[in-house]
Amino acid sequence: MSWRKEQRRAERGYHHGNLKEALLQAALGLIAEKGAAGFTFADAARMAGVSPAAPYRHFRDRDELLSSIAQRGFEQFEARLTAAWDDGRPDTVTAFERVGKAYLAFAREEPAFYSAMFESGLPVDANPALMAAGERAFGVIRAAAERLAALTPPGTPRPPAMMMALHIWSMSHGVASLFSRGDAARRKLPMSPDELLEAEVLIYLRGLGFPIERRPTTKTAEPPPVPPEASSGSASSPGGTSGPWGKLK
Amino acid sequence: MSWRKEQRRAERGYHHGNLKEALLQAALGLIAEKGAAGFTFADAARMAGVSPAAPYRHFRDRDELLSSIAQRGFEQFEARLTAAWDDGRPDTVTAFERVGKAYLAFAREEPAFYSAMFESGLPVDANPALMAAGERAFGVIRAAAERLAALTPPGTPRPPAMMMALHIWSMSHGVASLFSRGDAARRKLPMSPDELLEAEVLIYLRGLGFPIERRPTTKTAEPPPVPPEASSGSASSPGGTSGPWGKLK
DNA sequence: GGCTCATGTAAAAGCCGTTCACATGAGCTG
């Protein structure tokens, strides 16, 4: 019955060699499976083949492991947002849209990180490193908003970039939390979360004075804001998703 | 040492008389204090002065108690949104703004309910009654969006009301989750969550073609969209909060 | 007055987080 543990130990010796990393990986899998709340320190230890007390050599407590994962999550999040922004290429609005998509994609594809980052109830402000990592991720959005704000058409007042960034963040986060995760994703929607967010952002930008076309067919001087690869996984809108609400009504 | 328990029992007899309600109230307080994750079935029992097994006579398990609270929360949420909407009085845009404010106010003033509703990780779709209650609350936003959509100025295409409702919901939820709750509320912001959401919604509506003034001073035919009572608790914008971004920049 | 059944209790099993004394062996030092 317990030969398994002996076997494990025979395979790897008394010392694990890379327990910290193994625990992080195990936790990541467990959180993805059962959520940040359901994740268990003991389970992670079991999965790594060590005793329940072993993790305490690498993390002060369960929360510190969770924080470590959240921090890694923010770092990967920042990297993905930065890649999506691509310094505003090929044009600012297109890149901006891509950042929003990347936000949703991250929430969808990295549920464990997302969960640790936003749904674990961790005291963010108690951990400076964690807060800084989150700040850096938000910095990508803010930088993009700054570039976008500088682009407001002449004649229209220039919105504060910080406010724009906070608006975009709240839209992305709202859509991700409500429609792009877990059970909520199964809600009946007239459009995909990606399309929903895209329309939302485009309408918002038009409200700021940006010349966004109202229908997929009519175009302005700017190139179409959605690159081809972004249409993957989208069930509706065969006419394209470049307008604020595609072919809907 | 244990005379307390005896005393309790002496006060109320062997049977509690209203344990279910007492447990719900106790849980509400505990969740407000320590979050939905930190709340404990045993604690609620202790607070009600009964043994740890007693709650099982009224709730299948801890999750069912949590679900009950979430359901009540959605009902109160719906009531508050309905009151804020006030059937679109005195004008549609004003009432619409008030609904957004009510969303944030609920998140702020009823942290326990909000926590159970949106942060507890409950399997919403597994509980039809809970899902229905949530649907009814969202119905208020949808109804408001329908009225607003019917008001789009002539010449501009009419947006799908459902999409508008989802957009408004995601904005409200995003702002509430990120800036209006717990530690996140302590983040340094250039404006209050209320102002942030108000500006966001107004810019969005302008993007849909609604004639929203760009500055507090310039007015259109519609009355100012913010009633006096809404400015309470707002630290900045002495010039009023009626413009999409007040006196900022 | 006596029955019944909803409601509460005590005890126990199984899990988890956390701590502590102790075991192991990797790597340095001479």
Add this chain to the structure above:
DNA sequence: CAGCTCATGTGAACGGCTTTTACATGAGCC
């Protein structure tokens, strides 16, 4: 290579939580 040290892992134990089970109580009804 011998021996020492210290990081890393173990086992046992404590208290707390959830949930189940057998038993106790007494409110309401005939």
